[in-house]
Ligand SMILES: NC(=O)C1=CN([C@@H]2O[C@H](COP(=O)(O)OP(=O)(O)OC[C@H]3O[C@@H](n4cnc5c(N)ncnc54)[C@H](O)[C@@H]3O)[C@@H](O)[C@H]2O)C=CC1
């Protein structure tokens with residue numbers, strides 16, 4: 189009896205420690221204390237069975253603000269759902285599988301946030317732009333489903349080429365009359381995660397102590413880390429400065445090369461996206477002072493989409509904080525990236541317009557077919 193009760197006490201202590209650990213993890217992810225949080229939101233992940241989708245869903249299952257996690261993928265998502273649903277957090281998980289638009293509409297129904305890591309990753313020697321043919325359609329199907337299922341949700345795209353995918357989504361939602369630029373985001377958080385990591389290595393600090401804005405877009409020279417604003421201050425030679433900027437801009441390619449045909453960044457991206465989704469949730473619940481950089485519709489430069497620090501709120505973007513103060517060299521780099529961003533944005537608008545046109549033709553053809561069928565029936569009578 190004594191031994192049993194002693195064993196039970198040890199077990200209880202251990203499980204309390206376990207609980208404490210998971211509470212700690214939740215707090216780490218959320219930046220909030222569990223007792224002050226409200227588990228109130230539905231978050232959907234499109235592409236949940238993929239390299240990013242799975243670890244992202246695992247992290248979101250631990251977020252104390254999420255009541256319901258809805259997983260969608262074309263394939264293999266049922267097992268991911270079963271697996272996650274055994275984790276002892278109160279977040280309810282459900283899954284929807286299939287290529288048909290109806291399964292996506294069902295998955296997204298009444299979501300507060302839709303996060304999209306669906307689509308093909310790069311292989312070595314590919315540019316992100318080369319993914320447009322394979323991935324452009326993702327933004328169209330998600331936009332259509334959102335207009336039907338959750339027109340007021342915030343949407344966070346991860347899918348590449350991000351600089352083009354977000355304009356495709358915006359154009360598609362516009363054509364359906366449900367576009368709200370305050371609610372659409374391209375996730376560039378991984379660039380900031382990387383910048384903080386590399387700068388912390390250089391400064392010999394904990395990355396948690398390092399802050400830096402990264403503006404622009406999410407490909408090559410359109411990724412502009414503002415090293416002049418690094419906190420704590422970075423003292424380095426111009427060559428070191430250049431090398432650090434280049435490393436941050438090409439970090440995605442570094443991972444693609446290291447994975448040697450096995451895809452691109454997944455775990456660091458899942459970490460970055462979980463952080464970004466948590467910031468969106470904190471904004472939704474009315475927390476003040478939540479600021480993230482993200483690629484959004486913008487009028488701060490000549491590019492119609494651009495990432496700058498944004499204050500987040502219950503409606504998505506509360507305030508675009510605009511371009512931070514830059515050094516002369518950073519201003520030059522900004523000038524150089526704008527034509528590339530404009531080209532990527534124009535490609536997105538063209539892609540969406542073509543799809544809108546095809547959809548209209550298909551709709552007209554279906555109507556004509558139905559009318560002909562009706563006329564033939566009448567003639568027979
Ligand atoms: N924004 C960023 O910083 C980053 C973006 N990415 C991008 O994220 C995307 C996903 O990467 P991974 O997870 O590594 O790829 P993956 O191939 O491992 O997973 C993609 C998943 O999406 C699913 N999928 C594809 N089309 C779909 C559709 N129309 N509807 C529903 N599900 C669909 C697939 O079945 C698969 O499970 C890629 O385009 C990649 O380039 C990757 C890293 C960083």
Ligand SMILES: O=C([O-])CC(=O)C(=O)O
Pocket residue numbers: 309310316348378439440441443444452453
């Ligand atoms: O490089 C890629 O293709 C994936 C990506 O966007 C990143 O890791 O930054």
